[in-house]
Structure formats: structure tokens, C-alpha cells
Amino acid sequence: xxxxxxxxxxxxxxxxxxxxxxxxxxxxxxxxxxxxxxxxxxxxxxxxxxxxxxxxxxxxxxxxxxxxxxxxxxxxxxxxxxxxxxxxxxxxxxxxxxxxxxxxxxx
Amino acid sequence: xxxxxxxxxxxxxxxxxxxxxxxxxxxxxxxxxxxxxxxxxxxxxxxxxxxxxxxxxxxxxxxxxxxxxxxxxxxxxxxxxxxxxxxxxxxxxxxxxxxxxxxxxxxxxxxxxxxxxx
Numbered sequence: 001x002x003x004x005x006x007x008x009x010x011x012x013x014x015x016x017x018x019x020x021x022x023x024x025x026x027x028x029x030x031x032x033x034x035x036x037x038x039x040x041x042x043x044x045x046x047x048x049x050x051x052x053x054x055x056x057x058x059x060x061x062x063x064x065x066x067x068x069x070x071x072x073x074x075x076x077x078x079x080x081x082x083x084x085x086x087x088x089x090x091x092x093x094x095x096x097x098x099x100x101x102x103x104x105x106x107x
Numbered sequence: 108x109x110x111x112x113x114x115x116x117x118x119x120x121x122x123x124x125x126x127x128x129x130x131x132x133x134x135x136x137x138x139x140x141x142x143x144x145x146x147x148x149x150x151x152x153x154x155x156x157x158x159x160x161x162x163x164x165x166x167x168x169x170x171x172x173x174x175x176x177x178x179x180x181x182x183x184x185x186x187x188x189x190x191x192x193x194x195x196x197x198x199x200x201x202x203x204x205x206x207x208x209x210x211x212x213x214x215x216x217x218x219x220x221x222x223x224x225x
């Protein structure tokens with residue numbers, strides 16, 4: 001099974017900061033990677049799919065990049081609504097795996 | 108706008124089974140692949156499996172093989188996930204989520220809390 005490793009596990013930041021979260025796959029997954037945002041007590045929300053495609057309705061301050069085994073999610077200017085936990089997810093050969101999550105909290 | 112509405116919370120004893128439903132509205136089951144994801148209290152997301160109503164194929168994460176069944180009723184656009192031989196470690200919120208092709212899980216149900224306790 002492909003393992004997904006996110007870093008950091010927790011990130012403390014301030015409103016207006018540029019934030020980057022990294023996700024590494026244990027083997028190449030091409031560009032089959034998605035990013036989700038989850039707030040406490042809520043279902044996850046799709047932000048990015050196919051590594052860099054922005055889901056409809058998601059603010060443009062969110063962006064994704066990478067291919068192969070290394071991927072990043074960037075929030076260009078952190079807003080109060082962005083404090084949440086973020087998960088990467090890979091798809092490869094009929095198998096889906098999530099990273100362990102990165103919690104973004106207020107510094 | 109599509110929506111997934113799940114059945115309500117369940118409390119089960121160890122060894123029992125639970126069946127969670129997920130009703131699709133705003134589109135049809137035949138247009139999507141339905142996935143099931145769970146989240147134990149304070150933990151991350153765990154993919155369980157998926158079913159494709161077009162060809163009836165189901166694919167499960169290895170740890171759930173033999174314990175999970177996923178079915179669909181296309182006449183009511185409702186998907187079901189049944190987990191058997193429950194143990195305390197199965198206490199979690201169970202989500203259904205739909206996907207069109209490989210473009211991520213774009214619509215999620217509200218989650219169903221399943222508590223396994225003697």
C-alpha cells in the first residue's frame with residue numbers, strides 16, 4: 001500500500017501568513033493527489049484535485065503543486081476561516097490513502 | 108447542487124453489525140463512484156472502500172476485507188455500508204463521499220457516528 005506522509009503535523013501561523021504544507025508519497029502517484037480542509041465536527045471539503053486543479057468555489061489563495069512523490073499545498077495569505085486541519089489523499093491503482101493531517105492553528 | 112444525506116447515529120455492542128445509509132440527491136448514483144471514509148475520535152481520515160453501481164465492482168482497503176459490504180439501490184439512489192463483527196476500535200464517524208472519475212471526493216455526507224460499547 002502507498003503511504004502518505006504530511007509535514008508538519010501542526011503549524012502555528014498568523015492571519016496574512018503564507019503557509020505551505022508538504023505531502024510525500026511512498027512511491028510515485030503521478031499527479032493523482034487531492035487536498036481537503038476539515039473543521040471540527042464537519043465533513044472534509046475538497047480544495048484541490050489532480051495535484052493543482054482548484055475545486056470550483058475554493059478561494060484562489062489556495063494552490064497545489066507537485067508530481068511523482070512530493071506535493072505541496074500553499075495558502076498565500078492565511079485568513080481567519082482557514083484555521084483547520086488539512087489532509088492530502090492519493091489515488092493509485094484502485095487504492096486511496098489519506099495523509100495523517102496537518103493542523104493549522106493560531107500563533 | 109448535489110447532496111448526500113446519511114442515516115442517524117448508532118450504538119452497537121461488540122460483535123454486532125451496523126448498516127449506514129447514504130441517500131443521493133441532486134444527481135444519481137449511476138453518475139458517480141461512492142466511497143466510504145471513517146474517522147475515529149481525534150484521529151485522521153481512513154478510506155474504507157468504494158462501490159461502482161455501473162459494474163457492481165467493490166474495492167476495499169485491505170484491513171476491512173471480509174468485514175465490510177457496500178451495496179447500492181439505484182431505484183432510490185441510496186448507498187449502504189455494512190460493517191460486521193464490530194469491536195471498540197470501530198467507534199468512529201463514518202462518511203460517504205462521491206467522486207466523479209478521479210477528481211477527488213467532491214461531495215460528502217454529514218457523517219454517521221457509530222459507537223461500539225458493551
